[in-house]
Amino acid sequence: MPAKIVMIGGGSGLPVIIKPLVKADVDLTAIVTVADDGGSSGLLRDYVNIIPPGDIRNILVAMSTADQKLLDLFQYRFQTQDDFLAKHAVGNLLIAALTEMTGDVSEAITELAHYLKIKGQVYPVAKQPLVLKAKTTEGHLLSGEAAITAAHQALDTVWVAPTTPEKTIQANPEAIDAILSADMIVYGPGSLFTSILPNVVVPGIKEALQVTPAKQVYIANIMTQKGETDAYTDAEHLAVLNRHLGKNMIDAVLTNSTIVPEDFVDYQRWGEISTQVKQDPDAISKKDAEVVSRDFLLLRDAGAFHDGDKVANVLLSLLEK
Template structure:
């Protein structure tokens, strides 16, 4: 491609940095769209104290896309010790983002200023300027509000949606988010928790409409492991079906899926207590949805867990761009 390809990555949590870190080293125009529905941990506490957009996912992306002295990113990621009373469990970066939000009046402008301070290569867009509440209806008919509560329920989810903080308040996407999606050459979903990191972005109405009308190639990076309750026994095709269903159309063109075997005795299921078992691949069911499965060894075993190898994923994404 003669110009920098415009790549938009959608998600949240700890999954996105895996592919962002290698991507920022390439000649691409990168935008990360990040969920603002987190209400657990330090993010949830700050959200409750001062009613700001939860900063945790944004902090992780800022660090992944920054080009600064590693000492600075180490400070951003530092969490106060549990014995530090009021500051216990808070990440320094979350407090900085909270302060910048008060200074600039909204999270979107705060992140743009902080991105300049941290020499971010690309753009980081919170999906909305206001904190959103994630809701889920489960297979048994129960409805729960709150990302942390949904995650800990460990129940099979039928579908999710978001609202503003106030009951009945319609969620609004930042205009820059919609513009980035419409102008993209490629949209990448994940890697990350399907129902609590990826879908909270795509169900925002303006985002949803943009994803159905953009001319970008759309790629879903399938999770390596299922999550308890959320995606138990899901194949890559079932992950894809949930994504397409929440968008309202079969928009995804490619599913990048790991087929390397995770050794039975490698994963520490106490340390990574949200995961269940390895995702199985179903190429025929992926094809039925109008997508092409790209299967390969994308596995990186580390920290007693199974993760995506960012460099290998990057190679596939750049190959897809070459095809179009």
């Protein structure tokens, strides 16, 4: 039986690792955040009252074995001058439409997964949109993922809340089952406070992560994130993740050892003033986690990214241990 790997996160980082893993002999599941309230996803969650579809769309494409022309259409985003369709991705609209038609987002995802011939499973962490809340290191409270990101303030803690006080948060039972039956849980890569932790802190998910027998791996970011994780080392990222998990749950940390050339990253293009995440292997070891330091760096498009093939190979080797 293929080993079961569960990826947890959101944003653009997860698909980079998923694409090469799809080619391996593994049973792959992605659990994605439902707290995104910006861009096309934010508009659709407000107007159609569905979970934000953007991260789900990107994961479906990463897992797909369908014709590239179909994937290009699914990912196509309308131009800014197209009035009310401006900036909406076709895939987001299809997820919204199928959710209305079936009455259940899981059924909508299952149907799209069939059309796109995906290899794996995609589960929203909850079947309802959630609001991300944050407390800064100075004690200020922030609400909404887009607002938290835009604030560029150092964060201490995040949690999720229902969209209205009378609602209760219910974790997706499919996500819980996947966590409990996994051989490996992989966090990231992605924004610590706005892509990874919004999944971890969902009631029911957190408890499942505390009791699963799976090996738990954190892929440390290559660059810090403006405001949120300025000057964070890889060990400090790990400490925040473990604190939100409620205990030291991470068994291994994948951390990049290659230097990012100072003049390569176009910070203006990527909208951030960030620095390379520094390594602190001793502090990681004190958290009872194995340090896996490798060259994971891929330089492209004037930015520093993870090389998905290199990361996937290391994950597969950890599975064999």
